Amino acid sequence: xxxxxxxxxxxxxxxxxxxxxxxxxxxxxxxxxxxxxxxxxxxxxxxxxxxxxxxxxxxxxxxxxxxxxxxxxxxxxxxxxxxxxxxxxxxxxxxxxxxxxxxxxxxxxxxxxxxxxxxxxxxxxxxxxxxxxxxxxxxxxxxxxxxxxxxxxxxxxxxxxxxxxxxxxxxxxxxxxxxxxxxxxxxxxxxxxxxxxxxxxxxxxxxxxxxxxxxxxxxxxxxxxxxxxxxxxxxxxxxxxxxxxxxxxxxxxxxxxxxxxxxxxxxxxxxxxxxxxxxxxxxxxxxxxx
Numbered sequence: 001x002x003x004x005x006x007x008x009x010x011x012x013x014x015x016x017x018x019x020x021x022x023x024x025x026x027x028x029x030x031x032x033x034x035x036x037x038x039x040x041x042x043x044x045x046x047x048x049x050x051x052x053x054x055x056x057x058x059x060x061x062x063x064x065x066x067x068x069x070x071x072x073x074x075x076x077x078x079x080x081x082x083x084x085x086x087x088x089x090x091x092x093x094x095x096x097x098x099x100x101x102x103x104x105x106x107x108x109x110x111x112x113x114x115x116x117x118x119x120x121x122x123x124x125x126x127x128x129x130x131x132x133x134x135x136x137x138x139x140x141x142x143x144x145x146x147x148x149x150x151x152x153x154x155x156x157x158x159x160x161x162x163x164x165x166x167x168x169x170x171x172x173x174x175x176x177x178x179x180x181x182x183x184x185x186x187x188x189x190x191x192x193x194x195x196x197x198x199x200x201x202x203x204x205x206x207x208x209x210x211x212x213x214x215x216x217x218x219x220x221x222x223x224x225x226x227x228x229x230x231x232x233x234x235x236x237x238x239x240x241x242x243x244x245x246x247x248x249x250x251x252x253x254x255x256x257x258x259x260x261x262x263x264x265x266x267x268x269x270x271x272x273x274x275x276x277x278x279x280x281x282x283x284x285x286x287x288x289x290x
Contacts, residue, residue, distance in 0.1 A: 019047055020229070024058045033225055036097035037071045040252025043097055049136050051093070056251060061262045065242035068249050068259060069232045070225075074098055077224055082106060084218065086211035089113065089137055092190070092197060094221040100195050107191045109203055109211050112139060114184045141188050141199035226282050233276045240264055 022030040022044065032044030032052065041053040042063075056064060078098035081087065086109040087095070095103055112135035131143040187208035189200040219227075235243050242262040249257045264272070 019044070022054055022063050023060050025060055026058075028058075030054050034067065034070045034074070035094055036075075037067050037249050039250040039254050042067045045090075045093070051097075051137075056249065056257065061259050062242040062264070064249060064257065064259045065244050065262065066232055066236075069235075069243045070228055071098070071249070073228050073231070074224065077219075077228075078102070081218075084108060084215050086110070086187075086208055086215060087218070088220050088222075089135060089139070091221040093137055094225075096192060096195070096197060100192075103192050104194070105192065107189065109187050109189055109208050110139075110197075111185050111208060112136070112141070112188050114182055114186060117182060135188070135199070139188070139190065139197050139199045141190075141202065143202050226279060230276065230279050230283075233272050233279070236264065237269060237272055237276065240269065 019031045019033045022032070022042070024030070030044070032046045032054075035043040035045050035051060037043070037056075038053070040056050042056060042059065043051060043053050045051050056067075059067070074094070075098050078095045079102055081091065081095045082099060082103045089110050089112045092108075092110050114133050115136040116134045118132040118134075132140065133143065134140055187203040187205060189203050189207075191198045191200060232243060240263055242259070242264070244259055249259070251257045
């Protein structure tokens with residue numbers, strides 16, 4: 001996104017995971033990677049993985065033009081992803097935001113990161129599939145321990161298929177592949193219903209591997225957003241103008257918003273050139289099939 005002051009770029013360069021910066025007409029800034037446009041709003045995902053909406057009325061014309069470009073390009077990309085059998089959590093949310101109708105009703109695997117485990121009480125171990133957890137983007141899931149007996153819970157871990165009172169070494173040896181811990185990446189089967197990713201049960205690493213093999217080489221959202229940001233900034237530098245993209249942006253009243261032409265000044269172009277150089281350093285880390 002356009003850094004209207006050079007100091008914004010210093011913030012971006014401080015971290016390889018820094019989100020885009022969006023600028024309001026009053027000069028205020030909002031950070032978050034683009035997800036989608038909806039009537040009157042631009043949806044972005046912050047560094048904390050939370051999704052929020054910025055009213056279009058607050059954004060500069062340059063920001064609106066870039067949002068239109070990204071909606072057009074990433075929307076087409078999202079359409080090509082809906083038949084996939086597996087994707088990472090960030091991609092699943094991006095595809096849902098960009099193409100909700102196309103992905104509705106789809107069932108697929110995601111590799112999600114555990115953020116919170118809903119623990120049983122120490123003296124009342126859960127049974128069956130009642131051990132629940134949330135992923136870092138808020139998807140509610142269950143550990144797939146059906147017909148596996150009692151579940152023993154110790155601190156941040158969940159163990160299954162273990163007789164009550166079994167020694168710790170037996171728990172660890174029999175259930176090493178059934179452990180859930182905070183910040184752990186786990187395969188989960190999910191379904192999209194009415195604009196929401198509905199959590200399901202944990203899947204096996206083998207199932208995830210087979211699904212990825214069936215998908216072949218793919219580009220996840222994190223890599224695609226870098227590629228599209230490079231494309232839009234490169235075009236803006238070459239033309240000196242904010243691109244319109246060709247995609248319609250609908251205002252809060254549902255009517256299309258016409259973004260007027262905006263020509264960048266020399267300082268803005270210089271800042272964009274530096275950002276473009278920084279983005280291109282991320283390309284080696286954003287290869288297909290990862």
